Amino acid sequence: MSAKAESWQKAEIAGPKKALLILKPEVVVAMIKKAKRPLVIVGHLAAEDYSDDVKMIEYAIRMSKIDGIPVIATGHTIKEFIKNGFNSAVYMSAMDIGVRLTDPEWKGLDGKGPYDLALFMGLPYYMEFVILAGLKSFSTNLNTISLDRFYNPHATWSFPNLSVKDWNESFEIILNKLGKN
Amino acid sequence: MLQLNRKGVNIKIEELKSDFGLVKNLELGIGQLIEEKWDEPMGPTPFPGMTTLREWDFKLLQRYKPFYLPFCDVCCLCTFGKCDLTGDKRGACGLNMAAQQSRIVLLACCIGAATHTAHARHLVEHLIEKHGGNSSIDVGGLNIDIEAPVTRLVCGIKPEKLRDCEAALDYCEEQVTHLLSSTHTGQEGSNLDFESKVLHAGMVDQVGMEIADLAQISILGLPKADPEAPLTDLGFGIADVSKPTILVIGHNVPSSVGIIDYLTDKKLLGKVEVVGICCTAHDITRYSSMAKIVGPISWQLRYIRSGLADLIVVDEQCIRADTLVEAQKINAPVIASSPKNCLGLENRTEHPSEEIISELVEAKVPGVLILDPDKVGEVAVETVMKVAPTRNKFSIIPKAEEIIAAGKECTACNECRRACPNDQPIPEAMKAAAQGNLNPLAEILESCIGCARCDSACPNDFPLHSFMVRAGEKSLINEKFKMRVGRGAIQDVEIRRVGGPIVLGEIPGVVAIVGCANYPHGGKEVAEIAEEFAKRRFIVVASGCAAMSIAMVKDEEGKTLYEKYPGDFDAGGILNVGSCVSNPHIAGTAIKIASIFAKRKLRANYEEIADYILNRVGAVGLAWGAMSQKAASIASGFWRLGVPVIVGPHGSKYRRMLLGRKDKEEDWYVYDARTGHRVYVGPAPEHLFTATETKEETMVLIAKLCMRPNDTSRGRAVKLSHYIDLHKKFFGVMPDDIHLFVRNMADIPITMKSEFLKILEEKGWKEKVIPDPTLLSRLIRERKGE
Numbered sequence: 001m002s003a004k005a006e007s008w009q010k011a012e013i014a015g016p017k018k019a020l021l022i023l024k025p026e027v028v029v030a031m032i033k034k035a036k037r038p039l040v041i042v043g044h045l046a047a048e049d050y051s052d053d054v055k056m057i058e059y060a061i062r063m064s065k066i067d068g069i070p071v072i073a074t075g076h077t078i079k080e081f082i083k084n085g086f087n088s089a090v091y092m093s094a095m096d097i098g099v100r101l102t103d104p105e106w107k108g109l110d111g112k113g114p115y116d117l118a119l120f121m122g123l124p125y126y127m128e129f130v131i132l133a134g135l136k137s138f139s140t141n142l143n144t145i146s147l148d149r150f151y152n153p154h155a156t157w158s159f160p161n162l163s164v165k166d167w168n169e170s171f172e173i174i175l176n177k178l179g180k181n
Numbered sequence: 182m183l184q185l186n187r188k189g190v191n192i193k194i195e196e197l198k199s200d201f202g203l204v205k206n207l208e209l210g211i212g213q214l215i216e217e218k219w220d221e222p223m224g225p226t227p228f229p230g231m232t233t234l235r236e237w238d239f240k241l242l243q244r245y246k247p248f249y250l251p252f253c254d255v256c257c258l259c260t261f262g263k264c265d266l267t268g269d270k271r272g273a274c275g276l277n278m279a280a281q282q283s284r285i286v287l288l289a290c291c292i293g294a295a296t297h298t299a300h301a302r303h304l305v306e307h308l309i310e311k312h313g314g315n316s317s318i319d320v321g322g323l324n325i326d327i328e329a330p331v332t333r334l335v336c337g338i339k340p341e342k343l344r345d346c347e348a349a350l351d352y353c354e355e356q357v358t359h360l361l362s363s364t365h366t367g368q369e370g371s372n373l374d375f376e377s378k379v380l381h382a383g384m385v386d387q388v389g390m391e392i393a394d395l396a397q398i399s400i401l402g403l404p405k406a407d408p409e410a411p412l413t414d415l416g417f418g419i420a421d422v423s424k425p426t427i428l429v430i431g432h433n434v435p436s437s438v439g440i441i442d443y444l445t446d447k448k449l450l451g452k453v454e455v456v457g458i459c460c461t462a463h464d465i466t467r468y469s470s471m472a473k474i475v476g477p478i479s480w481q482l483r484y485i486r487s488g489l490a491d492l493i494v495v496d497e498q499c500i501r502a503d504t505l506v507e508a509q510k511i512n513a514p515v516i517a518s519s520p521k522n523c524l525g526l527e528n529r530t531e532h533p534s535e536e537i538i539s540e541l542v543e544a545k546v547p548g549v550l551i552l553d554p555d556k557v558g559e560v561a562v563e564t565v566m567k568v569a570p571t572r573n574k575f576s577i578i579p580k581a582e583e584i585i586a587a588g589k590e591c592t593a594c595n596e597c598r599r600a601c602p603n604d605q606p607i608p609e610a611m612k613a614a615a616q617g618n619l620n621p622l623a624e625i626l627e628s629c630i631g632c633a634r635c636d637s638a639c640p641n642d643f644p645l646h647s648f649m650v651r652a653g654e655k656s657l658i659n660e661k662f663k664m665r666v667g668r669g670a671i672q673d674v675e676i677r678r679v680g681g682p683i684v685l686g687e688i689p690g691v692v693a694i695v696g697c698a699n700y701p702h703g704g705k706e707v708a709e710i711a712e713e714f715a716k717r718r719f720i721v722v723a724s725g726c727a728a729m730s731i732a733m734v735k736d737e738e739g740k741t742l743y744e745k746y747p748g749d750f751d752a753g754g755i756l757n758v759g760s761c762v763s764n765p766h767i768a769g770t771a772i773k774i775a776s777i778f779a780k781r782k783l784r785a786n787y788e789e790i791a792d793y794i795l796n797r798v799g800a801v802g803l804a805w806g807a808m809s810q811k812a813a814s815i816a817s818g819f820w821r822l823g824v825p826v827i828v829g830p831h832g833s834k835y836r837r838m839l840l841g842r843k844d845k846e847e848d849w850y851v852y853d854a855r856t857g858h859r860v861y862v863g864p865a866p867e868h869l870f871t872a873t874e875t876k877e878e879t880m881v882l883i884a885k886l887c888m889r890p891n892d893t894s895r896g897r898a899v900k901l902s903h904y905i906d907l908h909k910k911f912f913g914v915m916p917d918d919i920h921l922f923v924r925n926m927a928d929i930p931i932t933m934k935s936e937f938l939k940i941l942e943e944k945g946w947k948e949k950v951i952p953d954p955t956l957l958s959r960l961i962r963e964r965k966g967e
Contacts, residue, residue: 010599010638015254016265044875075874076881079913091912093878095833095871099248099840106844124701125604127833127874130250137251137268137278 008150008161012129017136019146019158025173027157028119028145032067032178035117035143037108040064041097042089044075046122056122059147059171061086066178070109072097074123094123098131102138114141120155121147128152147171219339224785227337228352231359231381237788238377238821240956241795244848245820245839245869247376249282252836256281259366274366283375284364286813286837290382291361293814296498297762298353298389299521300433303497305346305392307435307554308400314344318399321406324672327776330769330783331391335384337785343400346392353389356381376837383817384787390815391765398669401438403467408675408749408756410668413466415474415732416660419456420489425569426454427561428490430481432498432761434464436518436551439558440494441469453562458484459499460725460760466666467759474664476733477698477726478808479631483650483657485511488576492541492565494557497521498761499697499809505548510577514541514564515548518557526550534559542567577647581619584648588615590641597645600638602831603628603701607635607645614648622652628703630806664732665743667724667759671770673777675750679720680778684797686896688752689903690887691720693767693824694727696804696812699831704730706876707805711755712742713880717903718752719887722767727805728757764815768822771798788957795823796851796954799887799900801866802826803879807835816870825866825886827879832872839869843921851890853952857964860952862890863921877911885916890954894927902930920944924951 005021007013022028032038040063046056057080064071064086073081073089074097081089090109100106106114118135120128128146132154135144146152149167151160159170226233254267256276264272271277276284308316318340320328327333329340332349340346360382363369369378397403404410420426429437437457444450455472457465458481462474475484481501484490488511495504497519505524508515517524529537529549534556540546541564551557593608601607605628610621626649635645650657682688692714698704707730715721723731732741746755750770758766775793776783783790802819804812807828813835816826820839828835842848843864850859865888873879884904892900901922908916920941923929925948929937
């Protein structure tokens with residue numbers, strides 16, 4: 001696994017506070033287990049192939065089914081979730097969920113209170129980049145994880161830039177370990 | 182009655198006894214005199230300063246709160262810095278992250294407003310010099326009574342002669358200077374005050390743009406509010422390149438006009454091709470049927486490198502900074518024609534034309550700066566006719582064999598992909614090229630924004646953008662479309678026809694598709710969005726590069742959208758108003774609905790008109806490929822006027838959204854002007870500025886943002902039908918917020934009644950009043966107890 005904290009889009013320089021590298025997928029598992037109110041935010045690229053046989057959206061669905069993590073589908077991704085037989089995702093635009101995550105008063109999708117961990121995947125890189133930057137500066141008590149296979153420096157934690165193979169393997173480890181709750 | 186402009190001094194003496202006699206009713210004026218023929222009384226806010234409309238801005242910002250999206254965590258604008266502003270840190274000057282982001286937005290909007298105002302200034306000065314300040318402003322003859330809705334609304338003046346435009350431009354220049362000054366270190370400290378100034382910059386920008394288009398329509402004889410403006414040729418393949426070809430790039434048309442005029446004078450029309458890119462192309466095709474359009478801003482590099490242009494004339498704005506470098510590679514001389522874009526070239530304005538032509542033809546100089554549009558015309562035409570035969574369309578687009586060889590050398594280091602704004606799989610395409618398959622490179626060209634960052638990033642110095650152009654050359658050569666040229670303003674009679682149906686909601690909305698070509702997946706998505714809404718009987722209005730992209734798709738019969746849909750401002754129309762500076766015709770349409778249809782006072786009455794538009798006119802702007810600072814200021818001009826704007830995913834890089842929160846009921850109350858009661862009207866429109874991720878999401882949101890508190894039940898039912906239909910089509914499910922938009926049972930679309938009733942019951946919905954909505958308490962006609 002490559003271990004450089006280097007933005008995928010090279011000019012997207014974050015600043016002094018950069019995402020910690022997820023060098024072991026177990027970090028993600030630990031973060032999810034530690035979180036009281038995690039949330040997965042899934043953009044439309046999750047429905048596009050990362051390899052011949054695995055789509056990111058399938059990982060999101062498996063993650064939600066294993067751990068009961070609520071899923072926000074941005075863009076038109078909700079249609080893809082439904083196509084994949086997953087009807088629990090909720091549509092919200094990337095900006096709408098972004099601004100709500102900066103609001104400590106927001107009660108969340110279920111009215112039970114704010115989230116403390118937001119996991120992002122499948123948004124256009126640059127869009128996720130700026131939303132994560134907004135959350136870094138304007139949210140309180142929120143950690144963010146970029147689960148895309150590209151280093152996204154404004155997150156709290158991010159994978160480094162990974163090959164499809166390494167990324168798939170990481171996800172399988174995460175899902176297996178979450179399943180052993 | 183005489184009125185002085187805002188800089189003038191007026192002295193009125195009723196009776197004066199002096200040594201030389203008795204003087205009665207003497208009136209002296211120092212400054213410009215504008216003869217007052219306008220009987221509408223002056224409104225409350227003529228020539229508003231930076232804080233005049235601050236209260237209105239704060240009303241908007243209370244509902245549509247900023248969501249900041251920093252590009253990076255630092256500020257590097259002064260030598261205190263760099264300062265880390267992450268989280269709740271403050272910089273050495275005391276500024277925090279929120280204020281810094283809004284400051285950057287203000288800087289962008291000042292750049293935009295300054296650019297349009299300076300554009301207008303140069304244009305007006307040139308036209309006054311050439312045609313005289315007494316030339317009449319006429320944008321539509323008898324079909325247009327309100328010739329300058331934005332300028333009337335903002336400044337409270339009614340420009341009748343060309344020289345009258347100068348007062349408006351004086352105002353714009355003064356305001357942009359003040360606004361820019363507020364971004365200096367140690368000036369404004371509040372993010373919300375920065376945001377108010379952003380809105381002010383946008384409003385000023387609208388004035389500057391309007392003046393520019395009024396002037397050129399009036400004096401150059403561009404189409405005057407013509408729904409049947411002629412169709413023009415557009416596309417990479419439209420030029421007859423067997424002829425000497427001049428490529429014009431930019432936004433300010435006088436030098437291009439100089440070329441057409443010279444060709445006309447010398448009876449050379451038809452012997453030289455004049456093609457354009459970006460808004461100069463819009464405006465020169467509005468001026469002459471002999472000119473053609475190559476395409477939007479992103480077509481610059483592909484066209485230059487192809488070698489089809491024998492000479493390039495650049496004016497101002499959105500021109501690649503490396504135009505001269507690229508032109509030299511294809512042996513094409515360049516004429517720079519704007520003081521804003523001199524390209525390091527020697528100013529030859531005062532030199533004899535023969536001498537300049539000779540040096541350009543003999544390639545003694547790569548280009549020249551000429552600041553006289555007529556001289557540009559002469560030099561460009563005479564030079565191109567001599568250069569073209571020897572240039573022989575020299576191109577630097579590599580042959581297929583060279584691309585295949587490069588493909589074999591490519592190490593797939595990913596540097597190109599990581600430089601590409603759209604993350605295109607260029608390494609994979611190079612791998613295919615190594616096998617002789619150039620199709621993946623051609624496919625990438627379809628989504629390419631023409632930035633050539635891939636070229637710059639390649640460690641092997643492969644001209645990757647040129648590879649794509651070669652790979653896609655067959656489709657490029659076949660790019661031949663028809664676009665209706667910019668019609669200019671909307672006629673008053675059109676406003677009268679549709680004002681009622683729009684305000685009552687029976688025409689489901691006006692969708693303004695504007696802006697640049699920084700698209701995530703190419704321009705076809707813009708055409709798709711335009712057609713979806715035209716089919717649904719919305720009114721689709723377009724301008725700038727987006728108007729070109731709308732033309733660049735054909736149906737099975739070979740027709741473009743401009744050939745399929747009418748160009749009048751009515752349900753189901755697709756209108757091209759023109760270039761960037763034509764955008765105020767769109768804003769002006771909303772203003773004219775308030776003025777002509779609703780009889781609201783227009784003159785210097787900004788707040789009331791904006792309140793009317795926000796609450797009643799179901800208009801939405803879409804800048805799917807917004808790129809520039811100008812696009813930022815154009816959008817902010819719409820925000821202050823109460824028109825929401827959506828940008829594509831790249832627009833998230835504008836660093837700030839203005840988002841409503843539909844889950845916060847308290848944000849969606851208005852006054853009922855009939856009673857003074859506070860009434861919940863639902864999140865209509867939900868946002869003032871947001872970025873969407875995909876075209877599908879965009880279409881759903883457009884339909885939703887067209888809802889307004891004033892919709893009649895019939896209108897609301899129509900709008901809800903479109904919103905739900907698009908939501909089901911693109912999201913596969915019913916929206917989860919329809920209960921927020923139903924005021925009473927009559928709002929429910931008839932065919933969906935049972936479905937609605939179930940949802941309303943689940944949500945605990947209660948019937949609400951449809952008010953006469955306003956955010957302005959002063960507009961309450963009669964106060965009754967709550």
